[in-house]
Amino acid sequence: MAIVQNWLPPSEDNYNFIMFWWSLFPLFGSLQWVVSFDGMGKGSIAKSMFNIPGKLAWLTMEVPGATVLLYTIRALTAARGASPEDLPWQNKVLAGLFVTHYAYRAIIYPLVAPSMSDIHVFVWLSAASFQVCNGTCIGAWLAAYGPTTQAEWAASGFSTARFAAGLLLFSAGLAANYFSDEELREIRRSEQRRQERLKKSQGGKGGGTIHRHYELPNNGLFRYILYPHYFFEWVEWLGYWVAGGFAFAPARAFLLNEIFSMLPRAVKGGEWYRQKFGAEKVNKKWIIIPGIY
Numbered sequence: 001m002a003i004v005q006n007w008l009p010p011s012e013d014n015y016n017f018i019m020f021w022w023s024l025f026p027l028f029g030s031l032q033w034v035v036s037f038d039g040m041g042k043g044s045i046a047k048s049m050f051n052i053p054g055k056l057a058w059l060t061m062e063v064p065g066a067t068v069l070l071y072t073i074r075a076l077t078a079a080r081g082a083s084p085e086d087l088p089w090q091n092k093v094l095a096g097l098f099v100t101h102y103a104y105r106a107i108i109y110p111l112v113a114p115s116m117s118d119i120h121v122f123v124w125l126s127a128a129s130f131q132v133c134n135g136t137c138i139g140a141w142l143a144a145y146g147p148t149t150q151a152e153w154a155a156s157g158f159s160t161a162r163f164a165a166g167l168l169l170f171s172a173g174l175a176a177n178y179f180s181d182e183e184l185r186e187i188r189r190s191e192q193r194r195q196e197r198l199k200k201s202q203g204g205k206g207g208g209t210i211h212r213h214y215e216l217p218n219n220g221l222f223r224y225i226l227y228p229h230y231f232f233e234w235v236e237w238l239g240y241w242v243a244g245g246f247a248f249a250p251a252r253a254f255l256l257n258e259i260f261s262m263l264p265r266a267v268k269g270g271e272w273y274r275q276k277f278g279a280e281k282v283n284k285k286w287i288i289i290p291g292i293y
């Protein structure tokens with residue numbers, strides 16, 4: 001049963017319509033170059049009635065991505081009297097990769113984070129809308145508007161070697177993204193341990209907070225780059241696009257939309273690190289693209 005007739009899941013015309021506007025999202029993401037409002041992370045607003053607690057906001061804004069994708073696949077295959085199990089293995093693997101990423105990003109990530117800054121409701125709305133659009137487009141392509149038989153994959157120029165190369169890139173990106181996230185978590189966990197030791201040595205008195213505790217990260221890939229987690233997230237979704245083939249338009253749009261929304265955040269973050277820890281220390285690292293910037 002459709003949630004919104006012809007939109008969720010989308011008819012083919014509406015899928016093409018959404019894809020057209022979705023491919024213009026970089027214009028929206030680029031507004032961050034000229035607007036100083038941030039509303040999350042280092043740019044979180046200290047006290048605002050429009051703030052949502054970080055972990056709750058993150059979980060609820062990211063969960064729609066994989067949920068909508070799974071729903072869209074089920075609904076569009078059912079509409080032609082089939083089921084997701086009838087799809088070619090390529091479609092199932094691509095859907096599985098997407099869900100694997102979001103099982104981590106939407107659920108595990110906020111649960112294991114030692115603390116997260118509040119997120120403004122405007123950021124929450126933009127991120128949740130991003131997830132719904134992305135889950136809809138990728139799900140619709142995998143279930144109906146991309147290749148849905150082996151003959152259609154063959155006609156689209158499918159190559160096992162390219163699919164494997166894409167999988168390799170995706171896996172390397174996911175692993176490097178995870179371990180870089182982990183380096184940031186470790187900064188706050190070790191500060192927590194330091195504060196507990198201090199409290200113990202003072203007979204249980206005192207104690208601070210790790211909330212919004214920042215250090216210049218220097219371990220793992222942070223030795224060379226300030227935003228390795230961003231860069232490798234791009235590698236991950238580049239791999240996804242490569243695996244599905246160059247006609248996998250929603251995967252291409254996802255990659256571009258991520259680059260256009262995350263690049264200005266990383267550049268502003270670089271400036272934030274320079275001001276907080278000094279240009280001398282920060283300028284020894286690339287900001288986000290190793291060897292280039």
Ligand SMILES: NC(=O)c1ccc[n+]([C@@H]2O[C@H](COP(=O)([O-])OP(=O)(O)OC[C@H]3O[C@@H](n4cnc5c(N)ncnc54)[C@H](OP(=O)(O)O)[C@@H]3O)[C@@H](O)[C@H]2O)c1
Binds near residue numbers: 040042187217229261
């Ligand atoms: N932001 C996006 O547009 C976006 C889009 C797609 C995917 N992602 C992925 O989602 C993940 C998180 O993104 P993000 O934009 O939230 O990254 P981020 O600003 O680097 O923050 C990541 C987490 O680490 C903490 N943190 C950041 N810098 C720290 C430091 N120097 N010392 C100690 N703790 C620090 C943050 O705490 P606070 O919350 O308190 O700052 C937050 O919990 C990344 O893996 C990214 O690739 C992000």
